[in-house]
Amino acid sequence: MSVTPFDSVLFGPLLSDAELAALLDDRAQLRAMLSFEAALARAEGRCGVIPEEAAERIAEVADRQEVDSASLAEGTARDGIPVPALVAALRKAVGGEAAHYVHWGATTQDVMDTGLVLRLKQILDLLETRLDVLGEALAALADAERGTVMLARTRGQQATPTSFGLKVAGWLAPLQRHLNRLEEFEDRLGVLSFGGAVGNLSALGEEGPAVEAALAEELGLAVPAMPWHAQRDSLVELGNWLGLVCGSLGKLAGDVLLLCQNEVGELREGGGGGGSSTLPQKSNPVRSEAVLALARHAVGLTRQLQAAAFHQHERDGVAWQLEWLVLPQMIVATGAALRQSIALIESLEIDRARMRANIDATNGLTLAEAASFALSAHLPRPEAQALVKDACKEVLASGRPLVDILAERSDAPVDWEALRDPAAQLGAADTFIDRVLESRGSEADI
Structure with missing residues (x-):
């Protein structure tokens, strides 16, 4: 049995959602994180924080890189987060001097x-x-x-x-x-979420807000008031x-x-x-x-x-x-x-x-409210309610229709035949x- 029905081949068609699950699985998460790294490099290249050549190389590799989640499992278990292992894999794939600028100024x-x-x-x-x-x-x-x-x-x-x-x-x-x-x-x-190690972008110095704005633009996200x-x-x-x-x-x-x-x-x-x-x-x-x-x-x-x-x-x-x-x-x-x-x-x-x-x-019991208001046009409201309530007891005891019993018990000029129609009670x-x-x-x- 799977840990949850959401991951189950057996119960998935009943209780899960493959389309949404695909946006939450390891592959989708790693692809989104690599998209962040590519956009970060482009933003920092635009702002002159890292060399443009390095930015282009990082973005090129990050945009096309496919990382096997299993290769990051040991590092994730060790660090409690997958990003250190992911960054290491990205740096290895980028290679050369450009690798030095991967993940520049960012945090997990x-x-x-x-x-x-x-x-x-x-x-x-x-x-x-x-x-x-x-x-x-x-x-x-x-x-x-x-x-x-x-x-x-x-x-x-x-x-x-x-x-x-x-x-x-x-x-x-x-x-x-x-x-x-x-x-x-x-x-x-x-x-965007971008604050660096403790939420003040200190590693980027005065260029932090400019990089933040450029990164948000790259990703199509808004800039928050603060990280x-x-x-x-x-x-x-x-x-x-x-x-x-x-x-x-x-x-x-x-x-x-x-x-x-x-x-x-x-x-x-x-x-x-x-x-x-x-x-x-x-x-x-x-x-x-x-x-x-x-x-x-x-x-x-x-x-x-x-x-x-x-x-x-x-x-x-x-x-x-x-x-x-x-x-x-x-x-x-x-x-x-x-x-x-x-x-x-x-x-x-x-x-x-x-x-x-x-x-x-129901033998008209569901018309009791309508009957009480119809009678209230001719009787004091408490008397009308009492009359209908007593008639309801007779319905339950005899099985006779409520309207018939009320018509016998009251001489009020109520249109009892019209009252029988439940469609007339839709308000x-x-x-x-x-x-x-x-x-x-x-x-x-x-």
Whole structure:
């Protein structure tokens, strides 16, 4: 068995995400760090800090060099970081006098943090695309099902009629807010990490800020107010955002999971699958289960990533290593949850007849609130509520419809036949669905 399902050939297709994992593996990390070294050499050559010929040679080699991660394993175990061994390998490959200028004025954390940021930009682009794809699928579903009447359930109990479209809009609305949050914090995350040994670029003297600016330009990153070696708030913010996304996906999957129960039967996962080793009749909600499990895992890790903010002094190896343990898992879990959620919604099967049958099976109990307000137009509100509550007890005892019992007990001029229609109790559902669609620019779907 693999250490985690994320690395498992067996469980990977269910719980992992190959596309995101490829941006987090050793090869991707080493490539990003070598990109930093190439850009650093170019920047320092432009600023006259190192000879231009040396800069060109270093950049040329770093841009094309492929380093076997296994060759760095012993050095990483010895030093607690891979960069000393990587720099040694790069210097050997560069050769000659130019090798002397490799990694000039930088420190390990500059290389690793900036390499991470470069990959996070690609990772966030992928997550944003998936959020948008899921959002479009949910927007179309919310619009199409705005007139589908179903039971609302509060605190695990049947409540009143509502619209399935409104429920779907409730899954969609937070996803749009997550996209807005992402747009807002991406700029804080996409910044260069370059501070030298203790965060003051002392090895570069007066040329430090100029090299910093040139390096940021080479890499397409912003320049922070100061080096952020020991300031991990942006990475923690990313983790919090991943937790928020997974929380919303878990809510969606949890709802679907409950509505797929045989006793409810209002939804089914499409696409086949979900078989049992011994029960031929079963079709298990595999995608919903996977999304909810991944969401719970990622949300649980947010606390651990927040603990990495306790960064001692100018560099803290313990807090730093905690990030290495936690953040990749959160990213892959979020990506996998999004992937499975898209497949879940795109293949979701809706049993509208069962939704209506479940309402009818309540014998009108889900119309109790509507009945109490209809009576309140003719009776004091407390009297109306008491009348309806007593009638509900008779429904449970006799199995007769609530509206019939109320019509017998009250001579108030209520249109009882109109009250029987659960579709008349959807309130402002259409308005709220329209607002959610408008919030993501989906007016054309309204």
